[in-house]
Amino acid sequence: SQTIHQWPATLVQPVGSPLSLECTVEGTSNPNLYWYRQAAGRGLQLLFYSVGIGQISSEVPQNLSASRPQDRQFILSSKKLLLSDSGFYLCAWTPGQDTQYFGPGTRLTVL
Amino acid sequence: RKEVEQDPGPFNVPEGATVAFNCTYSNSASQSFFWYRQDCRKEPKLLMSVYSSGNEDGRFTAQLNRASQYISLLIRDSKLSDSATYLCVVNVRGADGLTFGKGTHLIIQP
Numbered sequence: 420s421q422t423i424h425q426w427p428a429t430l431v432q433p434v435g436s437p438l439s440l441e442c443t444v445e446g447t448s449n450p451n452l453y454w455y456r457q458a459a460g461r462g463l464q465l466l467f468y469s470v471g472i473g474q475i476s477s478e479v480p481q482n483l484s485a486s487r488p489q490d491r492q493f494i495l496s497s498k499k500l501l502l503s504d505s506g507f508y509l510c511a512w513t514p515g516q517d518t519q520y521f522g523p524g525t526r527l528t529v530l
Numbered sequence: 531r532k533e534v535e536q537d538p539g540p541f542n543v544p545e546g547a548t549v550a551f552n553c554t555y556s557n558s559a560s561q562s563f564f565w566y567r568q569d570c571r572k573e574p575k576l577l578m579s580v581y582s583s584g585n586e587d588g589r590f591t592a593q594l595n596r597a598s599q600y601i602s603l604l605i606r607d608s609k610l611s612d613s614a615t616y617l618c619v620v621n622v623r624g625a626d627g628l629t630f631g632k633g634t635h636l637i638i639q640p
Contacts, residue, residue: 517579517621518576519576520576524572
């Protein structure tokens with residue numbers, strides 16, 4: 420069966436510090452991968468998606484970036500965090516174009 | 531107009547009652563539809579897909595009305611464990627990602 424992992428689970432970072440969040444999927448190959456953010460009181464916002472290694476599509480202009488160095492690994496990064504980057508970051512995967520399955524998420528607080 | 535709209539609630543419902551949520555979507559080209567459930571501070575989990583003919587899974591029934599562009603979820607004989615936020619989700623762009631409503635908060639009271 421397929422599983423999706425995210426780490427860290429919780430992170431507190433100062434403004435201006437870098438960020439690296441990691442997502443890995445097991446038990447499948449060539450998944451579509453997604454990064455979402457859920458800010459307090461708001462819905463899920465799609466940040467990036469990837470249909471293959473090295474292929475990244477960005478949905479929202481911001482100070483975040485994503486990379487997919489391996490088939491089942493998706494990384495979300497920032498060089499300098501802003502207060503507005505606080506939120507619940509969720510990685511998701513899908514075997515095709517339909518149902519998505521989410522990882523446990525990383526709760527980021529920027530102070 | 532927002533792509534996917536839901537009543538945020540909260541819906542306070544006594545245990546054992548039947549509760550229904552609606553959701554409207556703006557893009558008539560939307561391809562597929564889902565209900566996800568999200569518990570507090572947890573990730574969303576797929577509750578059920580929504581098919582044009584309507585579908586049922588135990589106490590849960592989902593229906594789709596393409597002409598009016600709305601989706602519904604009916605929960606019968608509600609349990610305390612049904613307390614959660616229910617997210618209406620629409621696939622409008624294929625592999626590019628799902629569009630989520632902000633969710634409806636349901637509280638089942640003993």
